[in-house]
Amino acid sequence: MSDPLKLSDQLEFGFMCVVADPSSGQEVTQFAKSHGFDSLWVGDHVAFAVPIHDALAQLAFIAGFADGLTLGTSVFLLPLRHPVPVAKQIATLDTLSGGKIVFGVGVGGEFPKEYEACGVPVKERGARLGESIEVMRKLWTGDTVSHDGRFFQFSDVRMMPRPKQAGGPPIWCGGRAPAALARCGRLADGWMSYVVTPEMYAEGLGKIAEAAQSAGRKDIEFGTAHLLFARIGKDRDTALEPAAESLSERYAMDFTKATKRYAAIGTPDDVAEKMNSFIASGVRHFIMDMVGPMQDRNDQLAWFAEEVRPKLKIG
Numbered sequence: 001m002s003d004p005l006k007l008s009d010q011l012e013f014g015f016m017c018v019v020a021d022p023s024s025g026q027e028v029t030q031f032a033k034s035h036g037f038d039s040l041w042v043g044d045h046v047a048f049a050v051p052i053h054d055a056l057a058q059l060a061f062i063a064g065f066a067d068g069l070t071l072g073t074s075v076f077l078l079p080l081r082h083p084v085p086v087a088k089q090i091a092t093l094d095t096l097s098g099g100k101i102v103f104g105v106g107v108g109g110e111f112p113k114e115y116e117a118c119g120v121p122v123k124e125r126g127a128r129l130g131e132s133i134e135v136m137r138k139l140w141t142g143d144t145v146s147h148d149g150r151f152f153q154f155s156d157v158r159m160m161p162r163p164k165q166a167g168g169p170p171i172w173c174g175g176r177a178p179a180a181l182a183r184c185g186r187l188a189d190g191w192m193s194y195v196v197t198p199e200m201y202a203e204g205l206g207k208i209a210e211a212a213q214s215a216g217r218k219d220i221e222f223g224t225a226h227l228l229f230a231r232i233g234k235d236r237d238t239a240l241e242p243a244a245e246s247l248s249e250r251y252a253m254d255f256t257k258a259t260k261r262y263a264a265i266g267t268p269d270d271v272a273e274k275m276n277s278f279i280a281s282g283v284r285h286f287i288m289d290m291v292g293p294m295q296d297r298n299d300q301l302a303w304f305a306e307e308v309r310p311k312l313k314i315g
Contacts, residue, residue: 004212005205005222008284011312014039015288015301016074016227019058029065031298035305039070039102041227041287044077047114049252056089063096071097074192074227074287075106075174079125080118083132083152084159087139091163099164102223104192105129106174110251126179127151133171133187140168172223176204185211190223192287195262198274201226202281225285226278229263231292232303236266242292263291268303272311279314 017028017040032040040062044055059071071093078086094101107125109115115122131149138145142162146155163169172190173183184191185208193201205224212220229247233239240256243265247255259265264274275286290300 003209004218005209005220007222007224007282009314010284011279011314012038012070012285013288013305013309014041014070014072014285015290016041016043018042018053019061020053025062026065029062029067029069031301032069033067035302036309037069037301037305039072039285039287040066041072041074041104044073044075045108045111045114046077046080047111047117049111050250056093059093059101060096063093066097066100068098068100070100070102072102072172072287073104074225075104075108075172077108077114078105078132079107079128080114080120083135084139084154084157086132087136087168088159090136090169091140091159091161094163094165094169095161097164099169101163101165101169102172102190103169104172104174104225105133107180124151126183129173130183130187136171137168170223172225176200178207181207182211184208185213185217186215189220190225192223192225192227192285194227194229195258196226197262198277198281201278201283205282223285224282225287226283227287227289228275228278229259229289229291230271230300230304231263231265231290232268232271232300232308233266236270239265246291246293259291268307268311271304271308275308275312279312284314 014037019025042055042058045052055073055076090103107129109122112122128151131151135147135152139159140163144156144158170189172192173188174192176196181204231239231243244256244259264271290297
C-alpha cells in the first residue's frame with residue numbers, strides 16, 4: 001500500500017510565545033521576522049499550574065502585526081468549548097491573519113479541574129474532539145448545514161463569512177495515545193506532538209498513516225510538527241538544570257527525567273543532532289519552546305537561529 005501522507009519537502013521553524021502586554025504583540029512578531037522564523041504559537045488552558053492568557057485573544061492581538069507569519073495554537077483544548085462559537089472565532093482569525101492560521105487541537109486532561117470547571121466530563125474529551133472537528137468543518141464551508149451527533153445537534157445553520165482558507169484552516173491534532181493517533185489519521189490535516197522521542201515520532205506517524213489508509217484517505221498534504229522543549233548551553237549539564245526547573249514548575253511535577261529524555265539540551269551541536277533525528281523521523285515544522293528563565297528566551301531563540309538552524313536539513 002502507498003503511504004497516504006504527503007510530507008512537505010521544506011523545513012519550517014516557529015516558537016511558543018506569550019503576548020502579555022500592549023507592546024509585546026508587535027515586539028514578538030518583529031523578533032520572529034528579524035530572526036527568520038516562520039510561525040508563532042500559543043498554548044491553551046482554562047486553568048493551569050502557572051498563569052496563562054487566552055489563546056485566541058493573543059492570536060487576534062498579534063494578527064495585525066504578523067505580516068506573513070503563520071499563527072497557530074499548540075494546542076487548543078477544543079473539548080472544553082462548544083465547537084460552533086469556536087468555529088466562528090477561528091474563521092474570523094483566519095481572515096484577520098490573511099489565511100495564515102493553523103488550528104492545533106488536543107484533549108489535555110492532565111489538569112482535570114479545568115474540565116470540571118467547564119462542565120465537561122474528562123472521559124468524554126476524545127469523543128468530543130472528534131465530533132467538534134466534524135462540526136467545524138461543516139460550518140467552514142459557508143453552506144447551510146445540519147448536524148445530529150452525540151454531543152451537538154443543530155439544523156439549517158449557515159455561518160458566514162467563510163474563512164480565508166478554503167474549507168477552513170488546517171487542523172493539526174496533538175496526542176500520542178493510540179486513540180489520538182487513530183483520530184489524527186481519520187480526521188486531521190497534520191500531527192503536532194510533544195514529549196516524544198524521534199523513535200516514538202516515527203512509530204506514531206506510521207500509525208497515523210495506517211488509520212488514514214483504513215479511512216480511505218489518499219494523497220493528504222499532511223503537516224508534521226513537533227513542539228520541542230530545548231535549551232542551549234556550553235554543555236548538557238549547564239543547560240539541563242534551568243530547563244528541568246522551569247518545566248517542573250510549569251507542570252507541577254518533577255520533570256527532570258522527562259527533560260533528559262525528550263528535550264533537546266546542550267551545545268548547539270547537541271541540539272542539532274537531536275533535531276536532525278526528528279527530521280529523519282518525519283518532522284517538518286518545529287515549534288521551539290526554549291525553556292528556562294523567561295528573561296533569556298529571546299537570547300536562546302537568537303542563539304538557535306544563528307548556530308543550530310543552519311545545521312538542520314532533510315536527508
